[in-house]
Amino acid sequence: MGETLLSAFVASGRRPGDLVVSEKVEERAADLRARYGVQTTDPATAVQRAAVVLVVVKPQDVAAIVQDVAPHVDPAATVLSLAAGVRIAAYEDALADGVAVVRAMPNTPAVVGEGMFGVSPGRACDEERLAAVVALLETGGRVAVVPEEQQDAVTAVSGSGPAYVFYLAEAMIDAGVDAGLDRETARTLTEQTLRGAAALLADSDDEPAELRRRVTSPNGTTHAAITTFDEHGVDEGLRAGVRAAARRSAELSGS
Structure with missing residues (x-):
């Protein structure tokens, strides 16, 4: 750094x-x-x-x-x-x-x-x-x-955050390969999708949930994916991971 x-x-x-x-x-x-x-x-x-x-x-x-x-x-x-x-x-x-x-x-x-x-x-x-x-x-x-008392939360969200995105990218690339893509194409699709989604979020005043809903047609492909994520507890798993990172940050800093 x-x-x-x-x-x-x-x-x-x-x-x-x-x-x-x-x-x-x-x-x-x-x-x-x-x-x-x-x-x-x-x-x-x-x-x-x-x-x-x-x-x-x-x-x-x-x-x-x-x-x-x-x-x-x-x-x-x-x-x-x-x-x-x-x-x-x-x-x-x-x-x-x-x-x-x-x-x-x-x-x-x-x-x-x-x-x-x-x-x-x-x-x-x-x-x-x-x-x-x-x-x-x-x-x-x-x-x-x-304020300094929020530094553990900052560490958990943005300090460790890039690793969460890379974790998601790993899964998306592997899933693309499982679906029949070659790894290079799967990576290109994943990279640009993450880049574009981040840019869209940054340029929009809407909440992430609203942007997600716009992509999610009833009974469509995205709906099938999101429903499966919910069934597997992906949302709560991410929240739990961020909470664990914040706790560990507090332990390391003695706060």
């Missing part, structure tokens, strides 16, 4: 010279310098003049990183955390007063500029600094601002 955002920042017109990256693996750091023209250095040096500090590491590495950089973060800076499950308080307790903290949950479609970010501001984050973070993340997709 770190390189995904870096690529998006550069593509959006931000000057590579204004971007400083800390990467502990030198071979990787050299690759980032060559590909994006950014500076690379150690964490403490990287944060010293930064207006926005992005923390894009594994959750178990956050405490050590924050302890290392805390004395060097400008009190006027904003720390943007993309570490899953790490609460805002973990940063605020370690950083100087005045440092704004924003917690964000991304998802993988940010790789193609179609990501979804759920962001939650900490107590020192005013509207101006929050707006700057939102503008930064919008280079990788869309942004929704939510």
Whole structure:
């Protein structure tokens, strides 16, 4: 996700010279310098003049990183955390007063500029600094601002959500093959159907249920499929899965 955002920042017109990256693996750091023209250095040096500090590491590495950089973060800076499950308080307790903290949950479609970010501001984050973070993340997709107590729900719906869509795509492709299509054609049909349906949903003011009803003629093929889905509890299975993801997110974050 770190390189995904870096690529998006550069593509959006931000000057590579204004971007400083800390990467502990030198071979990787050299690759980032060559590909994006950014500076690379150690964490403490990287944060010293930064207006926005992005923390894009594994959750178990956050405490050590924050302890290392805390004395060097400008009190006027904003720390943007993309570490899953790490609460805002973990940063605020370690950083100087005045440092704004924003917690964000991304998802993988940010790789193609179609990501979804759920962001939650900490107590020192005013509207101006929050707006700057939102503008930064919008280079990788869309942004929704939510209170931190809703981050587990965000994780369950959009953070894990792409996997649900891929799960559906797997089933549709396999079903197409079962019905006689070759796999390449089944995949093409599935990809474009999901792409088109998502675009239609995004462009419509109608609820998904209404869009579904328009495709579902009485006793037609779609009606047969939806009826079978209902008989197999597909709706409740999806709801249960999302609830399970939210519970697991809460467990991991200690909330």
